[in-house]
Amino acid sequence: xxxxxxxxxxxxxxxxxxxxxxxxxxxxxxxxxxxxxxxxxxxxxxxxxxxxxxxxxxxxxxxxxxxxxxxxxxxxxxxxxxxxxxxxxxxxxxxxxxxxxxxxxxxxxxxxxxxxxxxxxxxxxxxxxxxxxxxxxxxxxxxxxxxxxxxxxxxxxxxxxxxxxxxxxxxxxxxxxxxxxxxxxxxxxxxxxxxxxxxxxxxxxxxxxxxxxxxxxxxxxxxxxxxxxxxxxxxxxxxxxxxxxxxxxxxxxxxxxxxxxxxxxxxxxxxxxxxxxxxxxxxxxxxxxxxxxxxxxxxxxxxxxxxxxxxxxxxxxxxxxxxxxxxxxxxxxxxxxxxxxxxxxxxxxxxxxxxxxxxxxxxxxxxxxxxxxxxxxxxxxxxxxxxxx
Amino acid sequence: xxxxxxxxxxxxxxxxxxxxxxxxxxxxxxxxxxxxxxxxxxxxxxxxxxxxxxxxxxxxxxxxxxxxxxxxxxxxxxxxxxxxxxxxxxxxxxxxxxxxxxxxxxxxxxxxxxxxxxxxxxxxxxxxxxxxxxxxxxxxxxxxxxxxxxxxxxxxxxxxxxxxxxxxxxxxxxxxxxxxxxxxxxxxxxxxxxxxxxxxxxxxxxxxxxxxxxxxxxxxxxxxxxxxxxxxxxxxxxxxxxxxxxxxxxxxxxxxxxxxxxxxxxxxxxxxxxxxxxxxxxxxxxxxxxxxxxxxxxxxxxxxxxxxxxxxxxxxxxxxxxxxxxxxxxxxxxxxxxxxxxxxxxxxxxxxxxxxxxxxxxxxxxxxxxxxxxxxxxxxxxxxxxxxxxxxxxxxxxxxxxxxxxxxxxxxxxxxxxxxxxxxxxxxxxxxxxxxxxxxxxxxxxxxxxxxxxxxxxxxxxxxxxxxxxxxxxxxxxx
Numbered sequence: 001x002x003x004x005x006x007x008x009x010x011x012x013x014x015x016x017x018x019x020x021x022x023x024x025x026x027x028x029x030x031x032x033x034x035x036x037x038x039x040x041x042x043x044x045x046x047x048x049x050x051x052x053x054x055x056x057x058x059x060x061x062x063x064x065x066x067x068x069x070x071x072x073x074x075x076x077x078x079x080x081x082x083x084x085x086x087x088x089x090x091x092x093x094x095x096x097x098x099x100x101x102x103x104x105x106x107x108x109x110x111x112x113x114x115x116x117x118x119x120x121x122x123x124x125x126x127x128x129x130x131x132x133x134x135x136x137x138x139x140x141x142x143x144x145x146x147x148x149x150x151x152x153x154x155x156x157x158x159x160x161x162x163x164x165x166x167x168x169x170x171x172x173x174x175x176x177x178x179x180x181x182x183x184x185x186x187x188x189x190x191x192x193x194x195x196x197x198x199x200x201x202x203x204x205x206x207x208x209x210x211x212x213x214x215x216x217x218x219x220x221x222x223x224x225x226x227x228x229x230x231x232x233x234x235x236x237x238x239x240x241x242x243x244x245x246x247x248x249x250x251x252x253x254x255x256x257x258x259x260x261x262x263x264x265x266x267x268x269x270x271x272x273x274x275x276x277x278x279x280x281x282x283x284x285x286x287x288x289x290x291x292x293x294x295x296x297x298x299x300x301x302x303x304x305x306x307x308x309x310x311x312x313x314x315x316x317x318x319x320x321x322x323x324x325x326x327x328x329x330x331x332x333x334x335x336x337x338x339x340x341x342x343x344x345x346x347x348x349x350x351x352x353x354x355x356x357x358x359x360x361x362x363x364x365x366x367x368x369x370x371x372x373x374x375x376x377x378x379x380x381x382x383x384x385x386x387x388x389x
Numbered sequence: 390x391x392x393x394x395x396x397x398x399x400x401x402x403x404x405x406x407x408x409x410x411x412x413x414x415x416x417x418x419x420x421x422x423x424x425x426x427x428x429x430x431x432x433x434x435x436x437x438x439x440x441x442x443x444x445x446x447x448x449x450x451x452x453x454x455x456x457x458x459x460x461x462x463x464x465x466x467x468x469x470x471x472x473x474x475x476x477x478x479x480x481x482x483x484x485x486x487x488x489x490x491x492x493x494x495x496x497x498x499x500x501x502x503x504x505x506x507x508x509x510x511x512x513x514x515x516x517x518x519x520x521x522x523x524x525x526x527x528x529x530x531x532x533x534x535x536x537x538x539x540x541x542x543x544x545x546x547x548x549x550x551x552x553x554x555x556x557x558x559x560x561x562x563x564x565x566x567x568x569x570x571x572x573x574x575x576x577x578x579x580x581x582x583x584x585x586x587x588x589x590x591x592x593x594x595x596x597x598x599x600x601x602x603x604x605x606x607x608x609x610x611x612x613x614x615x616x617x618x619x620x621x622x623x624x625x626x627x628x629x630x631x632x633x634x635x636x637x638x639x640x641x642x643x644x645x646x647x648x649x650x651x652x653x654x655x656x657x658x659x660x661x662x663x664x665x666x667x668x669x670x671x672x673x674x675x676x677x678x679x680x681x682x683x684x685x686x687x688x689x690x691x692x693x694x695x696x697x698x699x700x701x702x703x704x705x706x707x708x709x710x711x712x713x714x715x716x717x718x719x720x721x722x723x724x725x726x727x728x729x730x731x732x733x734x735x736x737x738x739x740x741x742x743x744x745x746x747x748x749x750x751x752x753x754x755x756x757x758x759x760x761x762x763x764x765x766x767x768x769x770x771x772x773x774x775x776x777x778x779x780x781x782x783x784x785x786x787x788x789x790x791x792x793x794x795x796x797x798x799x800x801x802x803x804x805x806x807x808x809x810x811x812x813x814x815x816x817x818x819x820x821x822x823x824x825x826x827x828x829x830x831x832x833x834x835x836x837x838x839x840x841x842x843x844x845x846x847x848x849x850x851x852x853x854x855x856x857x858x859x860x861x862x863x864x865x866x867x868x
Contacts, residue, residue, distance in 0.1 A: 062637030063743045063773070085643055119585060130585055132593060133562045148835040149828070154740040156774040156812035158548045158597050159820075159827055160854065161836040162561065165593025169586065186643035209503045215526070215614045244685040297504050297582045320584050342587035360587035365577045369842060370589045376838040388588060 009047040015139065015147060015178040021048065022176060023145025028385045031172035033071065033114030037095045040171055040358045040387040042350050050113050053178050056080055058153065064184045065136065065153055070113030070177035077112060081184060089185040090131045091122030097285035099347055113177040119169030122279040123220040123237070126212075126317040128185070132168035137181030140167060140174075143378025148175065155183045166373070172384040174377040188239040191271045192249050194262040197231040199223070201302040201313070204234040207259045208318040209298065211236050214255050216248040221318035222278045225305075236262070237275055283314055284325045290348040292332045294322040296341030308335045331356050359388050390437055390478075390793075390818055393852050393864065395485035399465055400442065406463055407443050410487070413455035418493075420444040429470065429488045433535075434478040434819055436735075436789060441468065441482035448493045450568055450576060450606040457604065458574030460487055466848050467572070469600035471543025472514065474535040476736055477817025479547060479599050479853060491542045494606055497521050506565055506582045508609045511542035515549075518610060527612040530557035533813065534725065545605050548597030550813035555771035556647040556680075557613070559813065561596040568607035569595060572844040582609050594839065599815050600850045602843040616680035619647065621717045622690050623676055624697050625669040625704040629653060630747040632673035635700040636770045637743060639677065644692050646771065650676040650721050653750065655765035656728070656778070657720075663727030666720030669704040675770065676721055724767045725778070731763075733783040735792050736776055739803030740812035743773045752802055753777055760795040774812035775803070801826055816854045824856050833859050 009032070012018040022029070028045030050071035058067040061084040068077060074092065081087050092115050096108075114120075116138070121130040128134075137151035150163035167174055199207065204223035211218045220237030236252060238245050249264045256262050265271060277283070284291050296304060298319030305313045305322060308330070314323040326332055329352050333343050342360035345353065362370060374381075399406070407421045420426055421443040430438040442465070447453045460467050470480040470490045482488050494510035495517075501507070502525050509518055515536040518529040532551035533539055539549070545567065550559040557563070566580030580592040595602050626632040636649055652660065652674045661668045668674060675697075679689040690707055697705060708714040720727075728734050741749050750766060757764045763780035777799055781792035800810050800820065804827045810820045824833060837855060840847065840863075847864045 060742065060744055061641050064640060065742070084641070119590070121585075125584060129558060129562050132585075132590060133558060142835065146831045146835070147829075149832050150835070152807070152809050152827075154742055154773050154808050154812070156550055156554065156559065156740045156769070156772045157809045158550075158559075158813055158815055159809040159811050160816065160824065160833070161839055162548065162593055162597045163835060163839070165561065165590045165596070166839075168593070169590050174589075186640070186645060189643065212505065213502060213526075213614055215616050241685070241688055243688055244681060247682060247684060295583045295585055295587070297501075299501075299504050317584065340581055341583040344587060362588050363578065365575055366579065366588070366591065369577070369591060372842040373589060373839065376842060377835070 009049050011049045011052050013052045015053065015141070018053065018176060018178055019141045019145050019147050022141050022143065025382055028382050031176050031384050033111035033117065034073065035108035036099065036110045037114055037118050037120070038099060039118060039346055041353055041389055043384050043387050045382070045385065048176065050111065050176065061086060065155065065181065066184055067137070067153055067179065067181045068112055070111065070180055072112045074110040074112060074115060082187070085187045086184045087187045088182065089124065089128040089134050091124040091279055092120045092131060093122045094280050098281045098291060100285065112180045116168050116177060116180055117170065117172045123222060123275060123316050126320050127217070127219045132165050134183045135164050135168050135180070136183050138164050138167055138177060139179040140177045142175045143380055143383045151181060153181045171387050173374060173388055174383065176383065189241045190245055190268045191237060191239040192245050192264060192266045192268065193220070193238070193271045193274065194236040194249060194252055194256070195265055196234045196260045196262045199232055199234050199260055201225065201305060203260060204232065204315065205299065205302050205319050207234060207256055208236070210256055210259060211252050212318045214252060216251050218252060220275055220278070223315040224283055225313045227312060235274065235278070237271065278314070278316060281314060281323050284323065287325055288328070289325050290328050290330065290352055291346050292324040292326060292343055293346045294324065294341060294343045295320065296322065296339060300340055304336055304339055307337070308332055328352060329355070333360065357389065391857065392439065392483055392818070393857060395483050399485040402463070403442055406465055409459045409463065410443065410445055410456060413459060414445060414447060414452055418446045418448065418452070420446070429473070429482060429490070432470070432473040432475040432478060432480040434476055434481065434817065437478055437481055437818065439482050439484055441486045441488040442484065444488045444490060446490045446493050450570060453489065453570045453604055453606050454574045454576055456489060457570055457572055461573045461846070461848065464846070464848065466851055468850050469542070469546070469604045471512065471540030471546065472538050474539040475543060475547065475815065475817055477811065477815045477819040479543070479815050479817040481818055483852060489604060491540060491604070491606065498607060501582065502527060504582060505612050506609055507612050508607060509541060511545065511605045511608055512540050515539050515541060515544055522612050523615065526615050528615050529610055529612055530563050531560050534722070541608050541610070542605055545596050545608060546598065546600045547813070547815035550774065552648045552650060552769065555649065556645055561593060563611045564592065564596055564608060565611055566609035567592060567595060567605045569603040569605045571603045572846065572849045577603070580609065599817065599854050601840055601854060602849070617682045618686060619678055619680045620686045620690065620708050621676050621678040621714055622693060622705065622707045623674065623717045624702045625671040626673045626675070626700065627671055627703055629673045629750045631700050632675055633743065633746040635675065635697050638696045639693055640771065642692060642696055644679070644689055646677045646679050646693070648676070648678040649769070649771040651768035651770035652721065652724065653766040655763065656724055656767045659727040659731055659765055660720035660724055663730055664720050664723045666716050668720050671703050676717055721767070728765055728778045728780065732780045734781065735779045735796050737779070737796050737799055738774060738776050738812050738814045739800045739808055739810055740772070740774045741803050741806050741808035743770065745806040745808070749775070749802060749806060753799055756795060756798055760791060762792055762795055773808065797823060818853055821854060822856050824854070825859070837863060
């Protein structure tokens with residue numbers, strides 16, 4: 001790929017333009033949303049930006065639904081929702097702080113399309129679902145230049161196959177999104193958290209498991225291992241109406257008493273800022289090393305972390321997701337061996353991302369299906385080729 | 390409703406096919422005499438019947454794999470069947486097909502309360518999943534009306550919902566993993582007792598694919614701690630518009646009820662006559678249910694009643710006891726039975742944007758007059774999933790066709806206002822030919838190429854979901 005072509009950014013103004021550009025493409029395309037999530041293997045191809053496919057086309061607060069162009073900046077969407085007291089249920093992570101050191105261009109702003117392409121979700125995922133669970137419709141252009149619509153703008157829809165799920169998390173390798181429809185939820189009145197410092201991983205896991213087994217709707221459960229000068233901290237979050245949050249915080253505290261003494265923090269601003277830090281994995285921002293994400297059975301998590309000596313771990317989703325900060329170049333998957341779940345190299349230098357497959361290799365039968373689907377949706381192999389390889 | 394002409398060659402080869410099936414299955418797992426296969430001639434869409442070539446009732450993933458390998462090699466179509474409760478004809482056989490019933494795959498394989506999941510064989514009924522975990526204070530959230538009878542396999546095939554999905558989501562949002570047998574007999578594991586896929590989300594693709602991509606034999610399901618309590622409030626209004634506005638205001642106010650059910654006058658009357666639930670006879674009735682501890686419920690219901698009060702309800706009744714809650718739900722849960730007592734009916738399930746509710750209800754009323762047929766509406770109001778019940782007389786020549794025409798007009802209307810053909814029942818054979826009103830040819834092509842990948846010979850449930858003319862070249866080719 002020549003440098004001239006690399007610099008020449010294609011930026012269609014309409015979905016029809018996008019379809020024409022993809023149909024006419026003579027070589028690989030590197031799909032660009034906000035450029036804030038450089039996950040996967042480096043892609044060489046002509047940049048194709050969705051920046052101009054931007055804007056909210058429909059927002060019905062009473063129906064909890066929003067439709068917008070794939071290039072719409074996420075902050076614009078979040079501001080529109082906040083004005084109506086609503087939000088995205090899945091609490092999408094903002095990768096900018098974590099990825100800062102390796103992003104191609106640190107000036108980007110996350111887009112709706114990029115968020116969907118990575119199925120990006122935050123701490124609330126284990127109770128409110130992932131991005132894909134709130135995604136109710138998509139329009140995209142496949143690798144042959146066909147415009148495809150799937151799902152729609154209503155939240156209950158089983159008409160035909162659910163390609164929306166297939167496309168979410170496909171990192172732009174099956175199609176280029178032009179429009180995204182999402183299901184929303186009301187912003188709760190307030191929030192609070194329970195905090196305990198100094199717990200070891202096993203005890204923290206037991207505490208989180210206990211809390212998540214109660215009916216008190218804990219919707220955040222995270223544990224950050226201590227570092228040189230700081231103790232570990234375990235946090236549980238509650239959201240809802242003020243009286244209900246106070247009541248449930250007391251109930252959870254009492255349920256946890258046999259395991260550890262958790263302190264209730266009722267300050268909603270403090271709670272929000274702390275959970276933003278958890279969401280964005282701020283603890284590992286600016287720290288040297290690679291960052292891996294492990295999705296597993298919560299109870300297996302401490303044992304897995306113990307297999308990677310020298311790593312620092314942030315447990316989220318009550319242990320279902322573990323962020324690991326490791327020395328650059330360490331193949332975490334090799335250390336973990338066989339386990340229930342998968343490990344993804346989220347942040348790593350280009351050399352590491354070349355040497356180690358960023359995405360967990362699939363079982364052969366599954367890999368064959370995935371490969372066959374790729375050949376159908378992108379017969380020429382021009383959409384972000386090799387990114388998920 | 391048209392079905393493709395069955396293959397004479399397959400039908401002529403019945404004896405050989407049955408013999409091959411008997412080689413891989415125990416004697417009692419293969420049914421081929423016509424008196425017994427007739428029990429499988431239809432599902433919940435009973436207007437259409439066709440006994441299959443044979444029925445197999447395997448007891449393990451290995452047996453399912455063996456059956457599919459036999460059918461694959463012999464080129465015999467296979468119709469997977471859960472409990473046979475599909476309202477869309479998803480399990481309707483053809484004369485040249487083998488029905489693969491999963492009813493004997495009904496074990497609980499693993500329960501893990503610490504990690505909040507259960508792994509079951511797919512023939513297990515929906516309600517019995519909750520029953521397996523409720524002693525420990527957990528439940529499985531999706532709750533279709535047929536939950537006493539319907540199987541998890543069918544729930545996965547149709548991505549079933551239920552009354553409580555406004556808060557808890559539908560099957561796809563509660564499904565963590567499956568063991569699935571492909572048409573060629575290969576077994577694949579998708580997902581597991583953890584969140585999200587590393588590569589492409591094939592699990593999400595399989596859920597809702599109406600048994601066309603593979604036969605799911607085991608499922609890992611998310612279970613949740615049971616709420617402390619739940620309580621409904623019943624509200625009557627003198628117009629559908631006002632009830633619709635009330636629903637929008639409740640949602641905008643930041644209250645998230647677990648269920649908001651809507652019934653119109655014909656439905657209220659039928660349910661009241663059938664159950665004596667004590668419903669007010671009015672134009673529109675809402676049942677709104679919230680969860681939590683008693684004080685939390687009090688708080689949420691106070692907010693809801695305050696909002697409803699501004700819409701001048703003709704009646705507002707908050708449940709004061711478990712008995713009253715049961716009475717409030719009794720009518721709603723008996724709605725289909727109540728309508729069934731009045732005659733034959735077709736149950737639709739198009740979804741519309743909730744803002745279009747008043748217009749769509751008015752238009753359905755007009756259409757009912759034009760067709761000269763009765764219709765009653767019961768509705769998951771929070772999510773726009775309508776269930777118009779069209780009444781007809783199966784013994785009156787032409788009445789079924791008339792009712793189907795009326796139903797098709799309603800579904801076209803749902804699509805025109807921005808909605809879809811089916812919210813939770815699936816396409817099956819019932820809505821197959823209407824798919825082209827919602828999807829452009831390229832949209833259908835994208836879906837059909839997924840089936841090409843999983844089932845290149847189009848042998849699994851082949852004559853469903855896609856308009857026959859769209860799928861013909863694929864179904865009729867020989868590979």
